[in-house]
Amino acid sequence: MATTTPVLINVVGPTAIGKTKLAIKLAAYFNTEILSADSRQFYKELSIGTAAPTSKELAAAPHHFIQNRSITEDYSVGAYERDALKTLKKLFEHHNLVIAVGGSGLYIDALNKGLNSFPKVNPKVKEEIAKKFAADGIAYLQNELKTIDPEYYNKVDLNNHTRLLRALEVSKTSGKPYSSFLNVEKEPRYFKSIYVGLMAEREVLYNRINIRVDKMMADGLLEEVKSVIGYRDHNALQTVGYKELFQYLDAELSLEQAIQEIKKNSRRYAKRQLTWFKRNPDTIWVDFETPFSGILKKVKSAL
Numbered sequence: 001m002a003t004t005t006p007v008l009i010n011v012v013g014p015t016a017i018g019k020t021k022l023a024i025k026l027a028a029y030f031n032t033e034i035l036s037a038d039s040r041q042f043y044k045e046l047s048i049g050t051a052a053p054t055s056k057e058l059a060a061a062p063h064h065f066i067q068n069r070s071i072t073e074d075y076s077v078g079a080y081e082r083d084a085l086k087t088l089k090k091l092f093e094h095h096n097l098v099i100a101v102g103g104s105g106l107y108i109d110a111l112n113k114g115l116n117s118f119p120k121v122n123p124k125v126k127e128e129i130a131k132k133f134a135a136d137g138i139a140y141l142q143n144e145l146k147t148i149d150p151e152y153y154n155k156v157d158l159n160n161h162t163r164l165l166r167a168l169e170v171s172k173t174s175g176k177p178y179s180s181f182l183n184v185e186k187e188p189r190y191f192k193s194i195y196v197g198l199m200a201e202r203e204v205l206y207n208r209i210n211i212r213v214d215k216m217m218a219d220g221l222l223e224e225v226k227s228v229i230g231y232r233d234h235n236a237l238q239t240v241g242y243k244e245l246f247q248y249l250d251a252e253l254s255l256e257q258a259i260q261e262i263k264k265n266s267r268r269y270a271k272r273q274l275t276w277f278k279r280n281p282d283t284i285w286v287d288f289e290t291p292f293s294g295i296l297k298k299v300k301s302a303l
Contacts, residue, residue: 006092006191007303010037010108011101012277013198014270016208018288020053022198023101025292026299027061032095035084036065037102037111040236042080045071045228048221049241051212061099064091071231081110092191097303105276112193114186121169129168133161144168149177157272162235194302195283196295199274209266216241217259225249240265 011023027034036042040050044067053066064087069075088111091098102108109115132140141164146153148171156163167178174181200208225245231237232246241262248258277283284298 004096006095007097008035008088008112008191008193009097009099009299010112010193010195011099011198012105012108012195012283013103013288014205014273015051015103015266016212016270017198017200017205019101019103019198020051020057022196022292022295023099024053024057024061026296027099029296030095030097030099032097032099033062033064033091034099034101035088035091035111036063037080037084037100037104037107038065039077039080039102039104039107040239041066041102042069042075043067043071043236044069046224046236046242048216048219048224051216071228071234071236074234077106077110078115080107081115084111088191103273105273108277112189114189116181116186118170118181119174122173125172126169129165129172133165138164141165141168145171145178148172149179151177152179152182155275160238162238193282194299195277195280196299197277197283197285198288199285200288205270206267209270210263213241213259213263213266221245222248222255240269 009026011019011026013019023034026032038050040046041052042065043050046052047067053063058066065080065084088098100108100111129141138159138161141161142153142158145156145164145167149167152167156167158164170181171178199205221241222245225242226249228237228242229246229249232242237243237246244253244258244261244265247253247261248255253261284302286295286298
């Protein structure tokens with residue numbers, strides 16, 4: 001490896017904006033490899049609903065952490081951080097620059113900044129919260145979090161019950177707000193991180209999302225959802241594109257209603273992604289239609 005500091009270029013942005021396409025172009029230009037930071041593309045059973053790279057795209061540049069696990073396994077962000085850093089270390093032995101790509105802000109942060117350290121949760125506290133959640137639903141989690149930790153309440157995805165449960169478990173166990181554990185300074189990485197964010201006008205992005213959802217349905221998303229229905233309680237399936245079609249299969253929605261819900265929830269997810277990534281003042285934001293030469297110029301100036 002060269003003596004200069006290794007560099008990780010992170011391609012980020014909302015769903016359907018073209019991150020994979022840009023990452024491949026950057027990998028080809030720098031003759032390097034791609035490390036995925038997408039929380040659902042790990043699973044080999046979930047290719048359509050996660051918009052995993054196609055076989056043609058995978059052949060265009062070496063990828064890591066794409067469909068390398070089974071939905072039958074639990075795979076946490078902590079495990080990803082550990083495994084991804086090991087892979088990155090090996091890649092930096094042959095490349096001074098590596099590309100990371102993904103729309104999962106937590107996974108991008110875990111890779112570049114590290115995860116926060118939390119106290120061990122009291123099993124009795126965990127059980128008590130779980131019982132109240134089972135009885136009163138997600139509204140209980142939302143209301144409790146708003147009271148205990150308004151700071152985290154204002155930035156978390158309020159429909160993600162897993163994160164709400166985790167925040168309450170930590171807060172009630174420690175007696176401190178969950179957000180107080182998020183601001184602890186972590187050990188710096190040995191590599192330089194550069195962030196390139198893709199963006200578009202809202203209506204343009206929403207149209208791209210609608211087109212992508214229609215294509216997913218044409219490509220067989222419903223069949224994919226049927227094939228994993230036995231694992232529907234898995235966190236990776238409590239997400240957009242899967243939960244709505246489970247509702248259709250449960251006869252709670254018509255197919256057309258489910259498709260419209262996927263589009264609506266994808267738009268909401270894109271908005272949350274942008275909110276997360278825009279917290280990082282170091283991100284180089286470019287319009288998704290910017291010529292590659294223009295993006296490359298900005299990247300090189302940041303190296």
